[in-house]
Amino acid sequence: MMRVAVIRFPGSNCDADTLRAARNAGADAYYVWHRDRHLQRADAVLLPGGFAFGDYLRAGAIARFSPVMAAVQAHAEAGGPVLGICNGFQVLCEAGLLPGALMRNARLTFASLPVRVRVETDDTPFTAAFERGATFMVPVAHGEGRYVAPPEVLRQLEAEDQVVLRYVGENPNGSVNDIAGVTNTERNVVGIMPHPERAADPLVGESAGAKVFESMIRRARVPLGGTR
């Protein structure tokens, strides 16, 4: 069974939903406290949404120095899958595991609404179960989700198929190129602003978000050095 570490920072608040979504997809998911230095043989790592350390200084800026982040960094550098959702995305950018940064929403409002996103690539551990180009509804809930990156980085993201999700229609935060999620050059680290764990169960209406977690499980079955 795939072992999935859900990291909890002080101020994480989507940890339970994320754990549940991972378990429903078939993972042996468990919490790891931010002060821990070990991921307990995790196959994949999930950084949930929330407001780690109250977003003090900048969202994710303090969390990236938590003891557990050294282990997350090592896991990522070894090619292990890492997904940051919302605040988790902010932490990954601050940690330098993903390019770019997330700034205050262009309209200064906290954006809490369902949005439609398009899956721009199925070539990541967290989108492999989607058809490329598929769209789905998923909630966003953030005050600082405006993705920005220097022009040369942006060109690379677009040219190298590193944009993972893009807002279709309404862009809730003014992100550049309507970007809602990106991956690193090695394609094992993914950050997304929307909350798939909140749209992962037919009970709450939308359930396409479950595919993010099913992707993680499916990818785990592909042997190392597999075709993708």
Add this chain to the structure above:
Amino acid sequence: MSPKFAVEVRVMPRRALLDPQGQAVEHALDALGFKGVGGVRVGKALTLELERPDSGQAEDDARSMCERLLANPVTEDFTLSVRPVE
């Protein structure tokens, strides 16, 4: 004991990037009747004290703090000043 230096750090959103907070403040000032106000931007200021042998070392360390934590290299620029504490 090393002398103390007072460090002031100013962190501002990079000029090329949209600063919605600055725009909102600009609109509010206009609404208050302050006409002809432009270029409002909102950043943050941090102050700290450093014990270092000399001001050069204090400045070097303060710069390193800005680069590693206090400012985001993708979105923000910083300036800093260092002065001895009496």
